[in-house]
Amino acid sequence: MLISPPMLAKIEVTLKNGVLDPQGKAALGALRDLGYEEALDVKIGKLVEIRLDGVSESEADRRVREMCDKLLANTVIENYKFTLTPQ
Amino acid sequence: MLISPPMLAKIEVTLKNGVLDPQGKAALGALRDLGYEEALDVKIGKLVEIRLDGVSESEADRRVREMCDKLLANTVIENYKFTLTPQ
Numbered sequence: 001m002l003i004s005p006p007m008l009a010k011i012e013v014t015l016k017n018g019v020l021d022p023q024g025k026a027a028l029g030a031l032r033d034l035g036y037e038e039a040l041d042v043k044i045g046k047l048v049e050i051r052l053d054g055v056s057e058s059e060a061d062r063r064v065r066e067m068c069d070k071l072l073a074n075t076v077i078e079n080y081k082f083t084l085t086p087q
Numbered sequence: 088m089l090i091s092p093p094m095l096a097k098i099e100v101t102l103k104n105g106v107l108d109p110q111g112k113a114a115l116g117a118l119r120d121l122g123y124e125e126a127l128d129v130k131i132g133k134l135v136e137i138r139l140d141g142v143s144e145s146e147a148d149r150r151v152r153e154m155c156d157k158l159l160a161n162t163v164i165e166n167y168k169f170t171l172t173p174q
Binding site for chain 1: 158
């Protein structure tokens with residue numbers, strides 16, 4: 001039996017292009033008010049880190065994709081991408 | 088005069104170890120309810136992407152650090168790290 005090492009899935013969830021990002025707009029406004037005029041645009045997304053155990057890397061890849069589609073991202077308005085790193 | 092290319096700052100803001108993460112706990116509970124028993128732990132952080140223009144890379148490094156300290160992260164409970172990529 002092959003023992004799979006624990007893994008860390010690092011998932012970036014970002015708004016799709018064209019979707020309104022009020023949180024990003026607010027951060028941009030605040031940065032410019034603070035004098036950071038080099039800031040042209042701010043986008044705010046989510047970073048989800050999941051520690052996984054007992055699954056192979058290929059299984060983890062499939063199941064993390066499922067987790068994103070079902071729960072972690074709203075695929076109507078959000079994109080996601082992730083990496084898997086053995087721990 | 089040296090023209091600096093536009094840059095993308097990609098900032099990861101995460102809760103420090105030991106800080107309660109109710110959003111992560113809720114996501115973990117939901118994943119396990121959905122049958123993802125390989126999920127041991129979930130942490131949820133923020134991903135901030137800033138497009139910058141008109142600053143050199145070393146200046147951008149210093150100023151993005153400042154933006155994080157002043158506005159984007161709460162350094163009492165959050166860590167941040169970032170990368171700068173010429174666009």
